[in-house]
Amino acid sequence: MGLFDLFKNKAKVEVPEEVEETQEQEGIEVYSGIRVEVTTFEDQLLFTAKLMDLKGDTGELYQYFETGTLQSGGPVEVKIRGYSAYKRKAVYMEGVITPEIKNMWRVEDLVITKVENDRAFFRLNVDVDAVLTRYDGPDAAESVCRLLNISIGGACIFTQEEYSMGSKFRLRVRLLGDRPEFLLYCEILRIIEKDETGYEYGCRFLEISEEEEQRIIQSMFAIQSMRKDIC
Helix, strand or coil, X not given: CCHHHHCCCCCCCCCCHHHHHHHHHHCHHHHCCCEEEEECCCXXXXXXXXXXXXXXXEEEEEECCCCCCCCCCCCEEEEEEEEECCCCEEEEEEEEEEECCCCXXXXXXXXXXXXXXXXXXXXXEEEEEEEEXXXXXXXXXXXXXXXXXXXXXXXXXXXXXXXXXXXXXXEEECCCCCCCCEEEEEEEEEEEEECCCEEEEEEEECCCCHHHHHXXXXXXXXXXXXXXXXX
């Protein structure tokens, strides 16, 4: 199935007045050059790209790497989200993309839907076994956990072990059985106590390389594809 088979009859979402005012005051051009993730309205990740050449409500998306066969087709409405280091905020946008040349997309009718204080990385629910090793404390023993979701910026895990905010550890996980394990260094940023069953920890990755980011995204696409085939 080609990329454009995923889209049919997408309704245009109304943009709140306060968002339109914010966009008019700031100018969408301030977000030119940011790294973004492009998803369907059903939150299926399509590709990651650099958003460039913003003028008014148009721009270009330079895709970072191949994520599957991209077929020609008509305009497609998508959600676009990224993080601006300059603004120190996550920006959420919607627009219409059309393929131009390989790994390059024209985006039009681009609007900002909201701007928030978060990193805005797309997260994929996975729920797989993982192993963590604490490395900022006296006990370096491994403990089993569940990886609940993952993005290129971090992950959420569940474990019966109790850790404090800011704790650091190494996460070892295999997202797909036929691919190598990931060794990811993490820091806990959020803690949710789950009654008496354990804890959920929202974590960010530390010093992750571009190569590891690419491996994570490729694994996420592979998992999405497998789920689509099963359905």
